[in-house]
Amino acid sequence: MDITMEDFNNEKLKRAKKKVDELKGFYVHLTVYIIVNVFILVNIYLNTDDFWKWPHFVTLFGWGIGLAFHATKTFGFNPFFGKDWEKKQIQKYIEEDKKEMDKFK
Template identity: 35%
Template structure:
């Protein structure tokens, strides 16, 4: 019976760690979207006011969106670190792996 308790404790600890990883990832993604949206809007407004091309040029200026790209690379790494190859595999593979992990001693 003690062995069953230890097994459940280990499963709980792994599950808790996974939930923590997911929480951190979703928080990072939320901050990424909010901050980049605010910065892009700020840059577009400033460019539209002071630039010679007006709003149309400000909306198409890559510099106003470059932070999305560079920070997006970091998000891509974080995504891979959080989900790994699970992003690219089938549901049946996931179910087999869950069963495999649950059957581990």
């Protein structure tokens, strides 16, 4: 099976579109996070006497953790399962498949 330049360019375009969609999704997530949490915190500030209590920041903190995970996925930062780890795992499975195919030859 030969790969043509057109196929290669189509794959590059697909990957680029996927990356743009991931970035857009992250920025929408970030924008909603900021708007909702500012609204919540301003509302708490205006309606309570003691603003600096832990329960007032639970949403900000919990959602912030989720946003941080979304950022690591979007921007490719992962200290545990980085690109090198992915490449090694992919290569490992390719080699295993080659060995399986060689058994049938």
